[in-house]
Amino acid sequence: MTLLSVENLTVGFPTEDGQLRAVRGVSYEVNRGESVGIVGESGSGKSVTSLAIMGLLPRNAQVTGSVKLLGEELVGRTDKDLSQIRGRRIAMIFQDPLTSLNPVYTVGDQIAEAVRAHHGVSKHDALRRATDLLDIVGIPNPKLRARNYPHEMSGGMRQRIVIAIAMANNPDLIIADEPTTALDVTVQAQVLEALEAARAETGAALVLITHDLGVIAGHTDRVCVMYAGKLVETGTVDEIFYGPRMPYTLGLLGSLPRIDESGRQRLTPITGAPPSLLNLPPGCPFSPRCPMTRDRCDDVEPVLTATTGPDHRAACHFHTELAEAKAEDVF
Structure with a gap:
């Protein structure tokens, strides 16, 4: 079954020198449980495409075309409508985990917040779910680490925290935007293992954006x-x-x-x-x-x-x- 359908997606940004056409008629599909890799040089439009799908582009972005999730059109929806879809049905893992995490809250509280945003559960149950998620993505001593702040963790561990947040609500689709950038090879392998664990736990499809063809070869079914x-x-x-x-x-x-x-x-x-x-x-x-x-x-x-x-x-x-x-x- 087709989960995500992107058809003739275009994204433009007005500038002083004219219209910058960042995405020009992109079309692809992602089936349930499938892993699709998007590869290309910096500036090729990979990340802008994913941000357009999530509805996270700035107000001046001009988006046309169609993005459908299980037949439901996302382009043109209000931010309030999309906020009910982000995190619950589509989750995104950003390139830099340190800028994705709030430095003044513990990682356990941040994962619990993602759970409570879409489910009416108590704070205690949400924190318990956060501890379970930390264990799934390979964080040692999850109960102790849940009380840590982002700056107290390494880059690889922070990225696994972001993966835990992405899988908190069992989404249908996870979009990972260069999740292993700036990590050494050993940590990169650990993060990719955590991502595979997240997919196994949630059954989510994956759109993996990267410039690393080795990552694409080992973790995707199809390539764009x-x-x-x-x-x-x-x-x-x-x-x-x-x-x-x-x-x-x-x-x-x-x-x-x-x-x-x-x-x-x-x-x-x-x-x-x-x-x-x-x-x-x-x-x-x-x-x-x-x-x-x-x-x-x-x-x-x-x-x-x-x-x-x-x-x-x-x-x-x-x-x-x-x-x-x-x-x-x-x-």
């Missing part, structure tokens, strides 16, 4: 690749990692270290920088950085087209030429 505010490739993890059909996706994969290469293999970087979303030129936005670019690429922006199957789509005029291609051969 974003560039310049649009989806440029979608497919299963195997389709994206073993048969990319968009030069940008191939470049992202080529810039990663590989353990299956013998000797000292040089990484293959993507030259250049993403275009300004204020004045996008006609044609493919990746064209100035793409080694395969041709005249058609500068004139007509490609749309997502089915490649190896109906679920594997790529926005490239010449996606058939990328079959079996390697990043070092293209870039």
Whole structure:
């Protein structure tokens, strides 16, 4: 069953230099219990898309398109209406847990507050639920830690606190916006384990936003690749990692270290920088950085087209030429 349906979502911000089109016609679906990864460079529109779904963009944001949760339209709803949905049906884990947590309240009180916001339970029962949630996400001595303040915990533990808050009301969907940024590899693995524990406990679907392709490979079922505010490739993890059909996706994969290469293999970087979303030129936005670019690429922006199957789509005029291609051969 389709849980979340995003269709032709666009987000613009008025600026002194003109309209900044941060998201340009994004469409994807998330089924119940499914994990979908959204990957791309900084500024590609990943976080703005998730904030638009949650209704957390500033007042000057101009949002059009459709976002439906189990068939219920969310775009255009009042903040009062959305406050009944946030936390209870859709929960979000933000990138920086220290700014998400209130420094003057204990972590137990903050988790309990999330529980009481949507359920008429006593403070004692809410605190007991908070202790249980701390235990689920792997916080040692949960009864003691519930009385701690955020600054008394490490970055990894704070992130697990935020995950506990997200799962407090057994939501249908959890959106995790780069939950492992700035954490070392060991702590990153612990946080991802806590996230998987949260999904197992609640049965929630997951939208995982990250620029770490390793995290995407190990924790998602399907992948959406974003560039310049649009989806440029979608497919299963195997389709994206073993048969990319968009030069940008191939470049992202080529810039990663590989353990299956013998000797000292040089990484293959993507030259250049993403275009300004204020004045996008006609044609493919990746064209100035793409080694395969041709005249058609500068004139007509490609749309997502089915490649190896109906679920594997790529926005490239010449996606058939990328079959079996390697990043070092293209870039």
